[in-house]
Amino acid sequence: MAANDGTVGKALEVLDQVAAFGRPVRFSELLDASPFPKATLYRLVQTLTKQHMLTFDHERNTYTPGLRLVRLAHAAWQQSSLVPIARPHIDQLAEEVREAVHLAQIDHGHVIFVDKRKKTNMFDTLAQTGLVAPSYCTGVGKAILAFLPEDRRDEALKMQAFVPYTPHTHKSPDSLTPELAEIRKDGIAFDREEHEQGIISVAAPILRSGDKVVGAISIATSTSRRSLDDLNGLSPILLETASRIASEIEPWHFPN
Amino acid sequence: MAANDGTVGKALEVLDQVAAFGRPVRFSELLDASPFPKATLYRLVQTLTKQHMLTFDHERNTYTPGLRLVRLAHAAWQQSSLVPIARPHIDQLAEEVREAVHLAQIDHGHVIFVDKRKKTNMFDTLAQTGLVAPSYCTGVGKAILAFLPEDRRDEALKMQAFVPYTPHTHKSPDSLTPELAEIRKDGIAFDREEHEQGIISVAAPILRSGDKVVGAISIATSTSRRSLDDLNGLSPILLETASRIASEIEPWHFPN
DNA sequence: TTGTTGGTTTCAAATAATGAAACCTAGTTT
DNA sequence: AAACTAGGTTTCATTATTTGAAACCAACAA
Numbered sequence: 001m002a003a004n005d006g007t008v009g010k011a012l013e014v015l016d017q018v019a020a021f022g023r024p025v026r027f028s029e030l031l032d033a034s035p036f037p038k039a040t041l042y043r044l045v046q047t048l049t050k051q052h053m054l055t056f057d058h059e060r061n062t063y064t065p066g067l068r069l070v071r072l073a074h075a076a077w078q079q080s081s082l083v084p085i086a087r088p089h090i091d092q093l094a095e096e097v098r099e100a101v102h103l104a105q106i107d108h109g110h111v112i113f114v115d116k117r118k119k120t121n122m123f124d125t126l127a128q129t130g131l132v133a134p135s136y137c138t139g140v141g142k143a144i145l146a147f148l149p150e151d152r153r154d155e156a157l158k159m160q161a162f163v164p165y166t167p168h169t170h171k172s173p174d175s176l177t178p179e180l181a182e183i184r185k186d187g188i189a190f191d192r193e194e195h196e197q198g199i200i201s202v203a204a205p206i207l208r209s210g211d212k213v214v215g216a217i218s219i220a221t222s223t224s225r226r227s228l229d230d231l232n233g234l235s236p237i238l239l240e241t242a243s244r245i246a247s248e249i250e251p252w253h254f255p256n
Numbered sequence: 257m258a259a260n261d262g263t264v265g266k267a268l269e270v271l272d273q274v275a276a277f278g279r280p281v282r283f284s285e286l287l288d289a290s291p292f293p294k295a296t297l298y299r300l301v302q303t304l305t306k307q308h309m310l311t312f313d314h315e316r317n318t319y320t321p322g323l324r325l326v327r328l329a330h331a332a333w334q335q336s337s338l339v340p341i342a343r344p345h346i347d348q349l350a351e352e353v354r355e356a357v358h359l360a361q362i363d364h365g366h367v368i369f370v371d372k373r374k375k376t377n378m379f380d381t382l383a384q385t386g387l388v389a390p391s392y393c394t395g396v397g398k399a400i401l402a403f404l405p406e407d408r409r410d411e412a413l414k415m416q417a418f419v420p421y422t423p424h425t426h427k428s429p430d431s432l433t434p435e436l437a438e439i440r441k442d443g444i445a446f447d448r449e450e451h452e453q454g455i456i457s458v459a460a461p462i463l464r465s466g467d468k469v470v471g472a473i474s475i476a477t478s479t480s481r482r483s484l485d486d487l488n489g490l491s492p493i494l495l496e497t498a499s500r501i502a503s504e505i506e507p508w509h510f511p512n
Numbered sequence: 513t514t515g516t517t518g519g520t521t522t523c524a525a526a527t528a529a530t531g532a533a534a535c536c537t538a539g540t541t542t
Numbered sequence: 543a544a545a546c547t548a549g550g551t552t553t554c555a556t557t558a559t560t561t562g563a564a565a566c567c568a569a570c571a572a
Contacts, residue, residue, distance in 0.1 A: 005303040008267045012307050019331035037562050047261040051268050052364050065332035067363035073329030074386030075275035076321035107323035108308050132327050293531050
């Protein structure tokens with residue numbers, strides 16, 4: 001992935017590492033997973049800890065991502081241009097369809113769930129705010145990928161590992177590409193238990209000025225509640241919502 | 257607040273700045289608010305942007321905190337030692353009292369709301385996951401402060417500005433100190449519309465091995481729904497919940 | 513005792529950060 | 543149009559930080 005912006009870049013790389021472990025990590029584990037020499041990594045980790053970007057557990061000698069991140073992320077989330085605009089709409093959608101509704105954006109090739117609403121009492125799907133999901137096997141991910149300009153799509157796909165979460169998961173870009181063309185045509189993407197067994201979703205991109213994708217929304221449910229056809233029946237209202245959100249986006253920018 | 261860890265420290269200082277603005281901010285505004293010379297700040301901001309820690313809006317020439325933070329924070333949140341332990345308990349508490357229940361931790365002198373549950377349909381109180389609140393005028397904040405070791409309490413208070421949010425807000429440490437002693441005695445803290453007009457709360461610290469505070473929980477409501485006395489009546493169940501959470505904390509560490 | 517693993521510190525060499533000043537724009541004003 | 547300006551970007555010699563091999567220090571095991 002290249003592009004190493006000096007010390008800051010390295011520090012962030014370490015942060016990513018720690019986050020990726022998903023559990024408290026020892027210095028030595030980090031060292032193995034890291035391209036940096038011992039002393040360098042040591043000082044990076046020290047600095048990050050002193051800065052509360054990492055939390056150090058004295059008893060277990062392990063590191064976890066620090067609370068300062070939560071603080072900073074709140075600001076990021078609150079200021080996101082998309083979230084506040086979409087909020088009332090996904091809220092209403094969740095109310096109408098009585099299923100979980102997700103809002104996602106893409107960043108750095110990662111699909112990030114930035115908001116969710118659910119008005120049902122069923123068990124929580126695993127998606128939560130801030131969760132990162134793979135793009136190639138989620139509804140929102142594919143919806144966004146499909147409408148990304150070609151270069152950015154390639155870039156996003158290149159940094160994917162194509163983990164076979166379920167038997168339905170795409171195994172390589174080759175099988176994915178035709179589906180993306182399909183999605184581009186229909187304006188609708190499906191997740192057919194590709195990320196989690198028993199979980200399906202319909203997703204629609206949010207297109208600014210008709211073609212620039214800035215995010216996606218999806219309705220997710222379990223196969224025990226609804227069939228895929230059934231879910232497909234919700235496409236119109238999903239599309240309607242997506243376009244309503246899009247229409248409220250100011251003529252300004254959108255990074256992505 | 258000192259302790260400047262080289263470039264990384266400076267970069268994070270800039271991030272804090274941007275987050276503190278709470279709105280898209282121009283380079284020049286940042287420059288005014290920043291101790292760094294133009295060129296230095298410029299490069300820091302560039303680096304952070306390239307690293308997706310900041311998002312740059314081409315049209316408006318402004319910066320906002322980046323999505324990478326959301327990604328990282330999710331990991332921090334998920335791995336927090338307190339959140340998963342407390343989750344079922346605050347859930348149950350919210351169910352029983354039918355009011356909003358908050359879980360907070362302290363970091364770097366900041367009170368951070370790390371989780372919340374509400375089973376009521378009333379308007380959302382402003383507290384949300386990741387929100388930073390002042391310690392001196394919130395229930396959870398005072399509950400934590402009261403049980404902090406003296407040196408860390410002083411440190412935490414020193415970095416506070418004592419903004420008078422409402423007429424009931426403490427104006428200085430002098431009036432706060434006696435109340436903290438009180439809280440230490442009772443094991444219960446109240447927010448008497450000190451942060452927001454019309455919002456009150458009861459809070460209890462979560463004490464590991466009886467005396468080390470690792471966080472706090474609170475029940476929050478509006479004056480229109482309940483009186484302070486009424487809320488006080490919920491103290492027993494709140495304390496009960498807090499001690500149940502505490503009892504599930506492993507003999508391990510706790511950073512704070 | 514001797515080895516080993518995991519963590520911490522040293523120190524001269526290599527590298528990156530610094531910041532004053534110059535330099536671009538693209539709007540404004542005269 | 544020429545002359546300002548405010549906001550943003552780049553240069554470059556100086557300075558300070560980062561680097562990483564190696565040495566060092568536990569604590570624990572053989």
